[in-house]
Amino acid sequence: MTNDATYSGVKLGFIGVGNMGGALARAARRSVPGKCIGLAGRTPERVKALAEELDCRASGGIGVAKWADYIFLGVKPQMMPKLLEELKPELSERQDRFVLVTMAAGLTMDRIQELAGGAYPVIRIMPNTPASVGEGMILYTCGEGVTGEEERIFLEAMAGAGRFSALPERLIDAGSAVSGCGPAFADLFLEALADGGVACGLSRTQAMELAAQMLLGSARLALKSKQHPGALKDAVCSPGGSTIQGVRALEAAGFRSAVMEAVIAAYEKTLELK
Known part of the structure; x- marks a missing residue:
């Protein structure tokens, strides 16, 4: 765990805290204080339990969309359109910068922007379950709107998940068939x-x-x-x-x-x- 009293950095929000979303939230907590992590999901009991475990914020998806610098979209591909439709108004009203982090198999960054209703910066990741013990193999690719500094901060904040490998988006699905499955x-x-x-x-x-x-x-x-x-x-x-x-x-x-x-x-x- 980090020294919460001295940290004043990035805010991470996780929408969807199932096996993979929860694993990434736990990994983030190794370097990011609880006050800078927000959780949301369909099952309030699961969100509350994980928030208590990590000593972080329990929130709704809209709350995360309003607040987080990096918004992790940890829902299944078929649920993504509904989720982003709900978040559209909050995302469009934000005046500060934020990054969408998608882990939905098969959905490109262009498709995420289309569903979100804006050309927002997007990082696409394909993690795997060993991330929960810090031994994950996380594939990632940054969209054109993501700055080098945003990529660096993302990698530092999520370093507790394991090893990261940058791949062009056209190879993400192939890589996931090896390390994700x-x-x-x-x-x-x-x-x-x-x-x-x-x-x-x-x-x-x-x-x-x-x-x-x-x-x-x-x-x-x-x-x-x-x-x-x-x-x-x-x-x-x-x-x-x-x-x-x-x-x-x-x-x-x-x-x-x-x-x-x-x-x-x-x-x-x-x-x-x-």
Whole structure:
């Protein structure tokens, strides 16, 4: 948590505090004081609980639209038109500068401006659930109206969410199919690894710890070493050993193709949302 007494910076408002919106609000709270964070959502009980947890403001969407410097639109794509229609009057009346931050899959920044009724500055992000523990992979792109200073402040305020990667908007959907949908694919693999360990005699708790730490360590090794994953895989596969036999079983089951198809299917579904 920050030193609230000395902070006098940016105000962040989150409209929609479900799994992803709540994760980002928690991440923001690591560097932004509660008095500078406002929450709004469809479920008052959830908003109130999170506001108490983070010691920040609970407000309605209109309140956030009037007040925040960065307005996070954390609703599903199909709900965005209704939300922005409700916020239009408040946004149009503001005389100060603000930035809309959208995380809706498939909706371009131009479309957000169209729905909001003005050429407001827009940052489009595609976060993922590990942001809730500060290990997120957040893709982002800034619209033409966003200044370099606004981008810098945004990145500083949200640094607690994890790693940020700037992508041109035309690649955001493809990137999201990997990092945004990927946690679900990784969790399936994690569960399967643990199930295999249980089948071999480990307790469920032991198997889950071994599998989860192995995935975490492998990911960190790939990022730090910058080696090709094929080379990292080869380093574990001793000639005639047990690991290569496991790799053989995965290849025989079409593991690599199944993962590629999962990413492509997620990407194609995202395109349909446009």
